[in-house]
Amino acid sequence: MSKQVQADTLLRDTAVNVQRDVAVNVQRDIAVNVQSDIAVNVRNITKNYEQWQRSSDRRDLFRNLIKPEKRIITALDDVSFQVEKGEFVAYAGANGAGKSTTMKILAGMLYPTSGSVSVLGLSPQTDRIPLMRRLGVMFGNRTELWWDQPVIQSFEWKRVIWDIPDDRYRKTLDTVCELLDIKDLLHTFVRELSLGQRMKADLALLLLHEPELILLDEPTIGLDVLAKRQMIGFLKDLNREKQTTILVTSHDMDDLEEMARRIILVSKGHIAYDGSFGDLRTAAGCMCRIAVTIEADFVPAELESAGVMEELGRADAESAGVALGRPDAESVGVALGRPDAESVVNGSDGRSVLAANGSAAPAVANNCAAHPADHRSAPVIPNASLISGSRGVFEYEFDQQATPITSILSSISGIPGVKDVEIKKAPIEEVITGLYLKWKGIE
């Protein structure tokens, strides 16, 4: 990467140095790469679009006719990146970030305003025909299949147009049909396929000429969970087994993380991040999640000491709230006449949920307090924020950089009644949403 500006923006936002290291690593990697290992080389491309502006004001009537106002929209601004052969790269960004524009430029459908693009060592502008023999392009909202023909007919069409030798065609067809499980669809008319089936058929069509590089623009759009899983699994296998380079865009960040090892994040025409998903999390604040499950038959010490259960003779009472004749009580704290819940939390340091979680906590604490039919309350974990909880399962978020996981686990070990602990990564969707919001706030 010759430009560091975009990465610097993120560095400023997150106030961590990790990404600088990542960016430097990417630069170093690129420097040592020989040209033949590069599948995509984008250098300083800028893409401007013109938008006509029209006002409905009568005074502007003549101006609109003679010299209408034009606005220049910069979809990509001095963007540079490289993709090595065999890589599986996610190209992500919010709506209007410049994802599809980049894909179209790489596919030769659109020319950049300035800068240079090399795909598999060829220029999409001047070497379109030889490039298309080696490149596969799929846009999720379009189909290359022939609508009024059986699927197999589109495959035959592809064989002729791409001039694929018969034996190679047969072999590839058998392979993709088996891997994508579309044998039963071959003689069905494309118009009669479901979206998931159509996408699979489109993907099979794309693969018939065994492209070295595949550009996928929103390949999972509109697919149900099962179809999505199949599509993702297939693409991962393809990349791993055949070393096919894949560059994919999607709005679904979880899909992207599952598929790709590297993510290029574009924001308003700039590359805001280029690196691994793990480093992106780190750059965005190293937030980790931990879910704590409390045993179902666990009774908080405070309730036991208060003798609530024994007093009522209801050891199997479904909740202290019910036991106290307060079936509408939202928390044991309320049931005990302690609406601040301070007396019932199980913090090892004796602090309350409110104290531990700051100002946002009351609402969370209220929502996350034990279910009316459950006497388990959220335990307090120092330096971790409670974000959700129900039926004895409480989820916390903590900054792994500020608080080591060992410290969190140590705190949990002191909590009575813990049945299970699960450590999770913060969903990438939330990480990126946070970044988008930060960028929006700044810009």
Add this chain to the structure above:
Amino acid sequence: MAAKRIPIARFLALYGIYAKMDLMWFLRDFKYAVLGILGDAVSNLTAVAGIFLLAWRFDGVGGMTRYEVLFMLGYSTLITGVFQTFFASNNTGHISRRIGRGQIDHMLIQPLPLPVQLLAEGFIPFTGSSNLVTGSLILAAAVHFMEIALPWWWIFSLIGNVAVTMLIILSESYLYSSVAFYAPAAAEEIAYYVIDLRSPLSQYPLSGMPLQLQIPLITAVPAGLLAWFPTMALLGKPPLSLTSFFPVLVAVLFFLLAQFTFRKGMMHYVKTGSSRYLTQGYRR
């Protein structure tokens, strides 16, 4: 985007796959396909019948005999048939539709030069040839009734004239369709107006018309070159004391103009892209 040399065998393979796809479509729903083809032929016959009945009633029009008029109508139907057989499918003839709908993108990802794709993709010999057959029959009937002896090479002259007429039609279509690169929504249907709506004008005999009408109709708006002029030339009576090769000159001029504007439009397309992508109308 310059056209590269494509071996003739490759062209034949391309025509072959599109012919096969057309046959598959034809056989998918045979009854409806036959009805559609017959309906197409009947509607075209109806369109030309009016002029022939006038020619019959008045024993010719503007100096042309009734059978010369029939010959001209046969030629016009033949031209419609050739257009439908080779250029009607996938809007390769009505190219403004594909430009306006942003569907040129589909072509840019195929490893073939655009002109080759455009020449091959429109080929529908089974469902598009009804007017080709009808036109040939009308032409044969007209020749039969005129009782003229035609030399053996006349058939090549006919093929040459048909080729030149097609070049004029397509050049005009591509010339005006280039506007769709700049105004995709407004000019999406411009090719339809250029080709289809002007068709009745081309079926009208211009013999006997004032020069002020004839000249524009064989130059700027060359409707007269689509049936009337070639008919007279094929019958050995090229009008206005012009050479029989006059349509070739006009065709070349229109072709060069169309090539220039279309290339310029394509450059605009790949620079600006299309925000009007519609799946409807392409491969459907």
